[in-house]
Amino acid sequence: RCGYVAIVGRPNVGKSTLLNHLLGQKLSITSRKPQTTRHQVLGIKTTETAQMLFVDTPGIHGGEDRALNRFMNRTASAALAAVDIVVMVVDRGEWRDDDERVLRSCVASNAPVLLVINKVDLEDNPNAILPSLQSLADRADFAALIPLSALRGRNLDVLETEIVQR
Ligand code: GDP
Numbered sequence: 767r768c769g770y771v772a773i774v775g776r777p778n779v780g781k782s783t784l785l786n787h788l789l790g791q792k793l794s795i796t797s798r799k800p801q802t803t804r805h806q807v808l809g810i811k812t813t814e815t816a817q818m819l820f821v822d823t824p825g826i827h828g829g830e831d832r833a834l835n836r837f838m839n840r841t842a843s844a845a846l847a848a849v850d851i852v853v854m855v856v857d858r859g860e861w862r863d864d865d866e867r868v869l870r871s872c873v874a875s876n877a878p879v880l881l882v883i884n885k886v887d888l889e890d891n892p893n894a895i896l897p898s899l900q901s902l903a904d905r906a907d908f909a910a911l912i913p914l915s916a917l918r919g920r921n922l923d924v925l926e927t928e929i930v931q932r
Pocket residue numbers: 775776777778779780781782783784795796797798799800801802803825884885886887888914915916917918
């Protein structure tokens with residue numbers, strides 16, 4: 767089995783950190799500074815049963831004013847054109863206009879969307895994200911909602927299992 771998986775989301779939610787952890791190597795540059803990823807970064811993960819081609823994308827965001835922003839938005843949207851699965855990454859429950867914009871691109875791709883709620887390690891009480899999970903679930907017909915920590919590598923196996931099952 768093999769599949770093409772796009773990792774999308776607004777800047778700074780942890781897309782590149784997630785890709786690196788899934789692949790077990792520092793392939794994509796991560797940074798506190800938004801807009802570090804400016805091009806598509808491809809990575810292939812091979813397991814005993816599956817081969818997954820991941821593409822990390824620049825964050826999709828509202829600023830269309832600067833040429834760089836336009837370029838980055840176009841690059842991210844192009845990655846969605848021919849995917850089997852979309853992994854949309856958000857910051858644990860904090861939903862912004864840019865997330866809405868990303869969601870619209872995801873839905874337009876017609877591929878199943880797995881919603882990753884990242885940075886759960888920043889929450890002292892794991893139950894604190896439950897109400898926001900419910901409101902996220904109501905926003906679209908997600909194939910799955912997966913809270914995880916890309917930085918600490920928590921719950922990544924759940925994401926991998928969801929990807930391989932599709
Ligand atoms: P991208 O712009 O979506 O690719 O985001 P990056 O992967 O570059 O990460 C942006 C910032 O968030 C960096 O400082 C990361 O170390 C941090 N970050 C990413 N994932 C996590 C996480 O699961 N937990 C915490 N606490 N920080 C994270």
